Amino acid sequence: MKRFRRQFIFGLLALIAATVGALWLNAKYNALPNYAYLTGWALLAGMFVLTIYNVRKKLPFLPLGKSETWLQIHIYLGFFTTLLFLIHLNFRLPHGWFEAVLAWLFVLVSGSGFVGLFFSRVLPRRLATRGGEVIFEKIPALCHALKTEAETLALGSEAKSVVIAEFYTKRLAVFFSGPKNFWNHLAESRREVSGLLAELEDLRRFASEIEKEKISKLAALVRQKDGLDYHRALQLALRLWLFVHIPLTYGLLIFTALHIILVFGFSGGAR
Amino acid sequence: MPAAPTILERPQRWDAAFDANMTDADVERLLATAPFSGMAAEKFPKRTPLREILRNDARILKFRKGEIIMRQGDYGTSAFLILQGAARVVLKPDLPPSLLGRQATNKKGVFRTLAQLWNRSRPPEMLPRTLLGQSSGVSARQNEKETRVFLQDVPRILDQHRTAQMIAGEFFGEIAALSRMARTSTIFADSDDAELLEIRWQGLRDLMKYDDALRTHINKIYRERALASYLRATPLFKNLSKEQLDRVAEAVEFSTFGDYDWSGEYKRLAQSGSVRPEKEPVIVGEGDYPNGIVLLRAGFARVSQKFGGGERTLNYIGAGQIFGLNEIAHNWRNKESPVNFQFSLRAIGYTHLLVVPTRVMEEIVLPSLLKNELPPLVEKTEDDFDSAAPQTRAREKVGAEILEFLTENRFFNGTASMVIDLDRCTRCDDCVRACASTHDNNPRFLRHGPSAGRLMIANACMHCADPVCMIGCPTGAIHRESFAGQVVINPTTCIGCKSCFTNCPYDAIRMVEARDERGEFLMDQEMKSIAKATKCDLCVENHGGPACERACPHGALERMNLNNLDALSKWLKL
Numbered sequence: 034m035k036r037f038r039r040q041f042i043f044g045l046l047a048l049i050a051a052t053v054g055a056l057w058l059n060a061k062y063n064a065l066p067n068y069a070y071l072t073g074w075a076l077l078a079g080m081f082v083l084t085i086y087n088v089r090k091k092l093p094f095l096p097l098g099k100s101e102t103w104l105q106i107h108i109y110l111g112f113f114t115t116l117l118f119l120i121h122l123n124f125r126l127p128h129g130w131f132e133a134v135l136a137w138l139f140v141l142v143s144g145s146g147f148v149g150l151f152f153s154r155v156l157p158r159r160l161a162t163r164g165g166e167v168i169f170e171k172i173p174a175l176c177h178a179l180k181t182e183a184e185t186l187a188l189g190s191e192a193k194s195v196v197i198a199e200f201y202t203k204r205l206a207v208f209f210s211g212p213k214n215f216w217n218h219l220a221e222s223r224r225e226v227s228g229l230l231a232e233l234e235d236l237r238r239f240a241s242e243i244e245k246e247k248i249s250k251l252a253a254l255v256r257q258k259d260g261l262d263y264h265r266a267l268q269l270a271l272r273l274w275l276f277v278h279i280p281l282t283y284g285l286l287i288f289t290a291l292h293i294i295l296v297f298g299f300s301g302g303a304r
Numbered sequence: 305m306p307a308a309p310t311i312l313e314r315p316q317r318w319d320a321a322f323d324a325n326m327t328d329a330d331v332e333r334l335l336a337t338a339p340f341s342g343m344a345a346e347k348f349p350k351r352t353p354l355r356e357i358l359r360n361d362a363r364i365l366k367f368r369k370g371e372i373i374m375r376q377g378d379y380g381t382s383a384f385l386i387l388q389g390a391a392r393v394v395l396k397p398d399l400p401p402s403l404l405g406r407q408a409t410n411k412k413g414v415f416r417t418l419a420q421l422w423n424r425s426r427p428p429e430m431l432p433r434t435l436l437g438q439s440s441g442v443s444a445r446q447n448e449k450e451t452r453v454f455l456q457d458v459p460r461i462l463d464q465h466r467t468a469q470m471i472a473g474e475f476f477g478e479i480a481a482l483s484r485m486a487r488t489s490t491i492f493a494d495s496d497d498a499e500l501l502e503i504r505w506q507g508l509r510d511l512m513k514y515d516d517a518l519r520t521h522i523n524k525i526y527r528e529r530a531l532a533s534y535l536r537a538t539p540l541f542k543n544l545s546k547e548q549l550d551r552v553a554e555a556v557e558f559s560t561f562g563d564y565d566w567s568g569e570y571k572r573l574a575q576s577g578s579v580r581p582e583k584e585p586v587i588v589g590e591g592d593y594p595n596g597i598v599l600l601r602a603g604f605a606r607v608s609q610k611f612g613g614g615e616r617t618l619n620y621i622g623a624g625q626i627f628g629l630n631e632i633a634h635n636w637r638n639k640e641s642p643v644n645f646q647f648s649l650r651a652i653g654y655t656h657l658l659v660v661p662t663r664v665m666e667e668i669v670l671p672s673l674l675k676n677e678l679p680p681l682v683e684k685t686e687d688d689f690d691s692a693a694p695q696t697r698a699r700e701k702v703g704a705e706i707l708e709f710l711t712e713n714r715f716f717n718g719t720a721s722m723v724i725d726l727d728r729c730t731r732c733d734d735c736v737r738a739c740a741s742t743h744d745n746n747p748r749f750l751r752h753g754p755s756a757g758r759l760m761i762a763n764a765c766m767h768c769a770d771p772v773c774m775i776g777c778p779t780g781a782i783h784r785e786s787f788a789g790q791v792v793i794n795p796t797t798c799i800g801c802k803s804c805f806t807n808c809p810y811d812a813i814r815m816v817e818a819r820d821e822r823g824e825f826l827m828d829q830e831m832k833s834i835a836k837a838t839k840c841d842l843c844v845e846n847h848g849g850p851a852c853e854r855a856c857p858h859g860a861l862e863r864m865n866l867n868n869l870d871a872l873s874k875w876l877k878l
Contacts (some may be wrong), residue, residue: 035877037859093738093855096848101733104857120668153730153858161726161758168752169731271730 043111072121079114138285149274156267169268180209183254218266226259324365342602361507367493371454376490378772382504383478387500389784392845393679394490405780426526427823429816451778481505483656484602516529529815543672555664561585561651584650592645596659597626603655620702622867634682643682653655701873718766726859738855748840765812765840790842800835
C-alpha cells in the first residue's frame with residue numbers, strides 16, 4: 034500500500050478507535066467526583082504533546098525523528114484533543130468571560146490548525162499545476178521588474194501611443210502597483226485578470242500595427258504578473274495561517290496555566 | 305535590421321594549451337627522452353602530430369622533496385611521467401586525512417550537538433580560529449601559478465609507512481586519468497630536483513592510439529591492476545573459475561567516449577538549450593551487429609531508440625551496468641533468428657567502458673550462467689521496447705517527461721540529489737531553516753532549481769557519482785568523506801581558488817567570504833577578502849542523516865540516488 038495512504042488509513046483508524054474509546058469512557062465514568070480533573074489533565078497532556086512539535090521544529094539538528102512523523106501525530110492528536118476539549122466542557126457552553134476566552138482560544142487554535150491542514154493538502158498541488166515556481170521572497174523584486182518593463186512600454190519616451198498610455202494609467206498602473214486579487218487567486222477565480230486582458234484586447238480596435246505589438250507584449254506582462262500574484266497569494270496563505278495558529282497557541286497556554294491555578298486555588302468550588 | 309554576426313575563428317582543440325609556456329626547446333628535449341624518443345612520429349596523423357601533442361597536452365612540473373604530486377582519493381585528468389629525480393608512492397598504511405589536506409569527519413558528540421542551540425547567533429560564514437590554521441603535518445607553498453602542499457616530516461612518513469620509490473622513466477596516474485576513477489595512491493616528490501611531465505588525458509589517449517608500445521604497456525598495467533578485480537566483482541562473471549576469468553580479462557577491450565571535461569561544455573550547451581542525444585557520441589548504434597556486451601566502468605550512457613526524426617531516451621545507465629546482454633544471449637540461444645542491437649547507446653559527458661567480445665561471451669560467460677540468470681529472449685515487435693530489456697523500462701517507471709528531464713539535465717549523476725515533490729511541498733522553508741541551524745546559521749542549499757511536472761531538483765550538492773568538482777582542487781580540500789561517500793570541503797585547506805565552484809555543472813557550490821568572530825570579513829595582506837567554497841555536506845557530522853530531509857513535515861523532500869529509478873518511481877507513486 035502506498036505510504037501516504039497507509040499513513041492516512043492508520044491515523045484515521047487510530048483516531049476512530051480513540052474517539053470511540055473516549056466516548057465510551059466518558060459515558061461510563063463521567064459521574065465520578067473528580068472527573069473534570071481527569072479530563073483536564075488528559076487535555077493538558079494532549080496540548081503539551083501538540084505544543085512540543087514546535088520545539089522539535091526549532092531543534093532540527095537533534096536526532097528527534099522525522100518532522101513528518103511528528104506532524105502526523107500532531108494532526109491526529111489535534112483532532113482527538115478537540116474531542117477531549119468537548120468532553121472536558123461536558124458538551125456545554127463555557128461559563129463566564131474567562132472560560133469563554135479560554136474556549137475561544139482553543140477553538141481558534143484548532144480551527145486555524147484545520148485550515149492549515151486543508152491549505153497544506155490543497156494549495157501545493159495547485160501551485161505545481163500552475164507552474165512557474167518562484168521563491169516567495171523574490172516575488173516583490175520580480176513584480177517591480179515587470180512594472181518597470183510595462184511602464185517603459187506604455188509610458189516611456191519611445192511609447193508614443195495615447196491609447197496605450199491612457200489605458201495603462203487608468204487600468205494597468207494599479208494592477209502593476211502591487212499584489213492583486215488575493216482572494217480571487219485563493220478561490221481559483223480568474224475573473225479579474227480575464228476582464229483586464231479582455232479590455233486590453235479591445236484596444237486593438239484603435240491600435241496601429243506597432244501598437245498591437247505593444248498590446249501583445251503588455252498582455253504577456255499582465256499574465257506574468259498574474260502568475261506572480263497567484264504564487265504570492267497561495268504561498269502567503271500557506272504561511273499566514275501559522276501566524277494565527279502559533280501566537281494563539283501561546284495565548285492558550287497562558288490562559289490554560291491561569292485556568293489550572295484558578296481551579297486549584299478555588300478547587301473547593303470547582304464543579 | 306538584424307545585427308551583423310560576430311565572426312571569429314572556429315575554436316580548435318589546442319586553442320588553450322595545457323601550459324602556454326611550453327617552449328620548442330622543451331618539446332625537443334621531450335622528443336629525445338624515452339618513451340617519446342622511441343615513438344614513430346610518422347604514425348601520428350597530420351592533425352595530431354606527436355610534437356603538437358607534447359606541446360599542447362603536456363606540461364613540465366618541478367617538485368621539491370615532500371611536495372604532494374597526487375593524493376589518494378583525488379580525481380585527476382592527467383598522468384605523470386618522471387623525467388628527472390624521483391617520486392615515492394605510499395603503499396600501506398594510507399596517509400591520514402590531515403596529511404592529505406582533508407578533515408577526518410567526526411560525528412558531533414552530545415555537547416557539540418547541544419552547543420548548536422547557542423551557536424546560532426554567530427555571524428554568517430564565521431570561520432573559527434581553530435579552523436584557520438593548516439593541520440599539522442602538512443604545509444602549503446604558493447608560487448605565481450599554483451599552490452603546492454608538502455609533507456613536513458618525510459622521514460617520519462618513511463618510518464611509519466611502507467613506500468616505494470619511482471625513478472625517471474616511470475609512468476603513474478594513467479589508469480585513474482583514463483578510467484576517471486579516484487587515484488588509488490598518494491605520491492610525493494622524493495628529491496628536490498624532481499621533474500615530471502604531466503600529460504592530460506586527451507594527449508595520453510592519442511599517444512596510446514598511435515603508439516603500440518605505450519598502448520600495450522598501459523593496457524598491461526590496466527589488466528593487471530584494475531581489470532581482474534573489477535571483473536571478479538561483476539555479478540555476470542560470478543560463476544567463472546580463475547582461469548576462465550583470466551581468459552575473459554585477456555579478451556576485454558576498453559575504450560573511452562565523449563569529453564572528459566564535460567562539465568564546462570555541458571554548462572554551455574545547457575544554457576543554449578542544445579543538449580540533444582543526436583549530438584552525443586554513439587557507442588553502439590541501433591541495428592548494429594552485437595559484437596560484444598558493454599560494461600560501463602565509469603560515467604554514464606543514454607539508451608535511446610529512433611523515434612520519428614530523432615531519438616527518444618529509454619533509460620540511462622551508469623557505472624557497473626551492462627548493455628547488450630539481451631541480444632547476445634538471444635543470439636546464442638536462437639542461432640537461426642539472430643537479432644541486432646535493439647537500441648542505441650550514447651556517451652553522456654564522459655564514458656569509460658569495457659567490451660567483452662561476443663565470442664568470449666558465447667564460449668565462456670553464457671554457458672556459466674544458470675537458466676534463470678539468462679535474460680529473456682528479445683521479442684522483435686514493432687515499437688515494443690519494454691519487452692526487450694528490463695533496463696529500458698525506466699520510461700514506464702517514471703514517465704517520459706521526467707526521464708527526459710533527468711537525462712537532459714544529467715541529474716542521474718547525483719547519489720544524494722535533493723528531490724522535492726511540488727505537489728506536497730508547502731514552500732514552508734523548514735528544510736532551509738534546518739540546514740541553517742545545522743551549519744552555524746548558514747544554509748547550504750537553495751530551495752529552488754529546475755523542475756518538470758511535480759518534480760524539482762533543488763540547487764543542493766548531489767554528491768555525484770562522477771564528481772567533476774573534485775578535479776583540479778590544488779589542496780585536496782574537496783574530497784570524498786569515505787570511499788564513494790559524501791563529497792565534503794575542508795574549510796581549513798580550501799584556498800578559495802573557485803576550481804570546484806567553476807567545475808560543478810549543477811551550480812551547487814557557492815563561494816562565500818569568511819568572517820571572524822566579530823562578523824568582520826577576513827582579509828589577506830593585500831586586503832582581499834578570504835573566500836571559501838561551501839556546499840551541502842549531507843550533515844555528515846550530525847546524527848540522524850540530512851537535516852533537510854528530516855525537517856520536511858510533509859514528506860515532500862528526499863535525498864535520492866537518481867541513478868536508481870526504482871526508488872524515484874516508488875517515491876513518486878506514494
